[in-house]
Amino acid sequence: MTRIIGIVSAKGGVGKTTVTANLGAALTSFGKRTAVVDCNLTNPHLGLILGLLPNWKVTLNDVIKGRSKLSAAVHNHPSGLQVIPAAFEVRDIRSLNLHQLRNRIRDTFSRQRVDFVILDSSPGLFNEGLLTLRACQEIYFVATPHMPAIIDITKTIALLKKRDAKPSGIILNRVRNKPYELRDDEIEHFTHLPVLARIPEDENVLKATNFKVPVVTQHPGSKASVALSNFAADLAGIQKPTRFSFFGNLFRRGN
Numbered sequence: 001m002t003r004i005i006g007i008v009s010a011k012g013g014v015g016k017t018t019v020t021a022n023l024g025a026a027l028t029s030f031g032k033r034t035a036v037v038d039c040n041l042t043n044p045h046l047g048l049i050l051g052l053l054p055n056w057k058v059t060l061n062d063v064i065k066g067r068s069k070l071s072a073a074v075h076n077h078p079s080g081l082q083v084i085p086a087a088f089e090v091r092d093i094r095s096l097n098l099h100q101l102r103n104r105i106r107d108t109f110s111r112q113r114v115d116f117v118i119l120d121s122s123p124g125l126f127n128e129g130l131l132t133l134r135a136c137q138e139i140y141f142v143a144t145p146h147m148p149a150i151i152d153i154t155k156t157i158a159l160l161k162k163r164d165a166k167p168s169g170i171i172l173n174r175v176r177n178k179p180y181e182l183r184d185d186e187i188e189h190f191t192h193l194p195v196l197a198r199i200p201e202d203e204n205v206l207k208a209t210n211f212k213v214p215v216v217t218q219h220p221g222s223k224a225s226v227a228l229s230n231f232a233a234d235l236a237g238i239q240k241p242t243r244f245s246f247f248g249n250l251f252r253r254g255n
Contacts, residue, residue: 002109004117005235006136007171009143010152012123015173016142017045018205018215019228020120025214026232028081032115035074035082037105039132040122047085050077051212054088061087063104070108079217082114105135116235124156130163139167140196144174145181150190157191169196171231176201197231199224 007023009016017040024036038046038060048054052075062068063084075083109117121132133139139160143149157167170187175198184195202224208215216225216232233240 002112002114002117003235004105004109004119004135004137006119006121006133006139008121008129008133008139008141008156008167009123010141010156011149014142014144014149015199015205016123017049017120018209019142019171019173019199020118021046021050022214022216022225022228023232023235024081024083024116024118025077025079026216026229027116027236028079029216029229030232030236030238032236033082033113034116034118035084035109035114036118036120037084038086039119039128041086041128042122044086044088046120047075047083049209049212050081050083050214052077052083052085054085056085059085059087061089063108070104071112079214133160133165134163136165139165141167141170141191141193142173143170145172145183145187147182150182150187153191153193157193167193169194171197171199173199174201175199196234197227199227199231 007016007020020036024034027034036046038044040046041061047056056075058068058073060073063070063073070084073084075085077083105117105119119132119136122129141153143153153170160167170191170193172187172195175181177200187195200223202215202222204219204222205215205224208218211218215222216228219225220229230240
């Protein structure tokens with residue numbers, strides 16, 4: 001059965017799209033058939049950071065408009081990951097019927113032999129973000145371990161509860177293990193959600209992004225790659241890669 005996962009953030013600039021791309025690449029490396037969908041129609045970046053040029057003929061926008069099937073918008077990444085980009089034309093956004101997003105994604109992938117579909121939502125929970133989340137079975141927040149980001153999450157959770165949507169947990173990104181950062185137990189106290197992964201600040205992420213490749217494939221032994229791969233393994237319910245266990249244990253900071 002296909003699992004549809006939403007990767008969301010209460011604010012921009014926390015690395016949500018990078019997390020989406022690398023989780024997809026990691027799951028693919030584990031033999032899981034995976035697709036990532038750029039649902040950030042206002043400011044799409046997923047295709048770009050994966051090295052797909054912005055001249056694709058079919059995008060998610062065409063699917064929502066009913067001009068193309070979702071299968072026609074799939075672009076194959078060299079890693080084996082399936083990527084569905086969004087269009088860059090701002091004028092295209094105004095004419096989109098976003099209410100079609102949920103039905104198009106659910107209906108199409110329910111017929112496909114895909115293990116995971118990861119939706120890269122827009123930051124915040126405005127119209128397009130809310131409609132994206134309605135297509136998800138699981139919702140994961142990406143945030144940095146700082147008070148403003150966590151407060152924004154608590155506000156967003158309250159909004160989700162009104163719509164009968166319950167997030168699964170939090171992925172902390174760009175963690176530096178500094179005294180001024182919130183601890184896991186503090187974050188869990190504020191949000192009432194478990195911290196499921198801690199992705200360390202790692203310059204290899206920036207290097208890989210510059211080369212438009214996932215860090216989990218470009219620098220698989222780096223700290224960020226280890227954390228991302230371990231979380232992907234948790235999602236897939238498989239054993240974590242043993243060659244990364246030393247680095248994973250080195251970076252754990254519980255409460």
